[in-house]
Amino acid sequence: MNLSGLENDRLLAALRGLLAAKNLVSAAEIAERIAATDQASPAQGAAMVARAWTDAAFRARLLADGTRAAEEFGIMMRGAPPLGVLENAPGLHHLVVCTLCSCYPRAVLGYPPFWYKSVAYRARAVRDPRGVLAEWGTVLPEGTRIRVVDSTADYRWMVLPRRPDGTEGWDEPALAALVREGDMVGVTIPRAP
Amino acid sequence: MSGAAPPLFAAGARVRVRLDWPEQRGPAHIRTPHYVRGREGTVLRPLGRFANPEDLAFARHAPILPLYHVRFDQRALWPEAAPGDEVVVEIFGSWLETA
Structure with a gap:
């Protein structure tokens, strides 16, 4: 789902960027968690x-x-x-x-x-x-x-x-x-x- | 709440849930249902130790507390319960006293 341009999506992107920049959660870990939740x-x-x-x-x-x-x-x-x-x-x-x-x-x-x-x-x-x-x-x-x-x-x-x-x-x-x-x-x- | 470590209960111990209503004293996050407060039950087994959710909910330092599975007779909780039926609830040691 592409929510680009929406306020929530910008917030989410900023949060993900910060988590990655601070080495707290990587993009791969987030993808793994989403996949597990969907499964x-x-x-x-x-x-x-x-x-x-x-x-x-x-x-x-x-x-x-x-x-x-x-x-x-x-x-x-x-x-x-x-x-x-x-x-x-x-x-x-x-x-x-x-x-x-x-x-x-x-x-x-x-x-x-x-x-x-x-x-x-x-x-x-x-x-x-x-x-x-x-x-x-x-x-x-x-x-x-x-x-x-x-x-x-x-x-x-x-x-x-x-x-x-x-x-x-x-x-x-x-x-x-x-x-x-x-x-x-x-x-x-x-x-x- | 006092700073003393809560008592450790073994399986089979008779316990009473403290008759306390912290929500009447201000904002509170409580994982002890109202219907067991002041009631007596039996420890089925200790479930381990977990950070106190009453503090976690407010981003305070959360002490690690023992958690117990405690069994209550339905009859001790509700007047219309069927004999023999039970309710089992996860209750933190800070809410329990020896019955």
Whole structure:
């Protein structure tokens, strides 16, 4: 996009020039960061989930240190907040919200969806998680405890959902195609077709 | 806030979030949600040490503080909560005291 001549573009050019002149940030580093930001999407998180479902050693690494596990996928985590991964299990379901603003694991999931930033979701997810899940059509097995994770500070959180029944023998790409961004926030759960 | 280092809590420690409202005393940037202030919870695990965002937000010198993942029973926060449900919040050590 060419914004030459516009005030914002001149400001940006001046700032970039100063950053380069002072050896703070190079043009190449800025280009690398823009490319990483453009590349970030729920597909990256879905690929990590599919790997965790098929590779127990990766699953352990993902749960122990999400940042390093994401780097294994070539995702640029330098400069990003640490990534924590929340493992859904029989009897335990996680739901992520940022009640204070819109903290989101952008490095692995891309931009947050519009509803994640809405005042309604932020207020209700923490107080009425079961009502929110019901509106998403998400039905948890009876007796499942909900753990709402309010992303308030320096970590960013993604949910590792449970692998759906009926996917035995599926390969990683097929499994990854089942996983939506809502599954990694916890408003939905992945299902086999 | 006092200059003393905040206490270190281990996983399983019972803690209470300070019942404090700095936003009533002037401009403030606070990462401790209002709904847990004065409430008791349990440390799930320490999350490491990070610069205090309450100072970073104003470009002040920011001390490095321990950050904890603290679990609260939903029932301790909201009267209508389902039994067993929980909320887990990242809270800096400067906001926590032994319960």
